[in-house]
Amino acid sequence: MEALGRIVEHLIGSAKKASVHVGTRAGVQPVLSIESQLSYERIKELIDLSIKKMVEPALPDLQGKTALDIGEGPVFYASRLLGARAQCAVSFDIRGAASELQGDASRGYIVQGKPAKLPFPAERFGYIMARLASMSQGDVARAIAEMGRVMTPGSQAVLVDFHPFGLFAKKGSSRIKSAESNLHRFEDYYATMRKAGLRIVDLREIFIDEQTRGFFKEEEISVYRSLKGTPLLAFFFLYRPKAKK
DSSP states (O other), rough: HHHHHHHHHHHHOOOOOOOOOOOEEEETEEOOOOOTTHHHHHHHHHHHHHHHHHGGGGOOOOOOOOOEEESSSSSOHHHHHHHTTTSSSEEEEEEOOOOEEEEEEEEEEEEEEOOOSOOOOSSOOEEEEEOOSTTTOOOHHHHHHHHHHEOOOOOEEEEEEEOTSSSOOSSTTTSSSSSTTOSSSHHHHHHHHTTTTEEEEEEEEESSSSSGGGGGGGGGGHHHHHHHTOOEEEEEEEEOOOOOO
């Protein structure tokens, strides 16, 4: 797995910045941001649908492991982690500010806080699902550092973030990609994860394309046509190597 991680990281580290045309179409009309064409509620629905299609089939066997789901509630993945035989699952709601225990549900616990400051001891979790494509994501680089801190050696994780080349608003009250995040290229993620002691073993992308066509309602077809081909999400599958003896 480590060898595969090094290969994937090499490809990302040497990749050139992808080209996304965000200037004009037909030399007249500017390309509008995703936020200006869809409400946050609809964007979140599209994100949740994409995560379900991409991540759930790839869940490993978590037997005997303690798992952590980081994301925006109220839809948590603790039940799915328990379904993958995790010994215990914690749902961390990034919309909240408190770090005290909020509740539990059949070996699954709900905690609120900020992903850049996880209220857990070091090397606590054997698997993490971090769904950070949210208005509440905060500083993603610090969140990655925290993930590396609380993961046990030999553990796995998946990080979901807004695609670095997506047509997201750069400013304004409607923007959903945090201004705190300074990860603008895949190379930035690569360097940040290396610093956190994490290795990328796979990288997958979601675009607004034929596979997401069914999400759009009839009255949103013009929006779909406008956004077709737009990068939406990036999925980083991670591994924390064991210490060399």
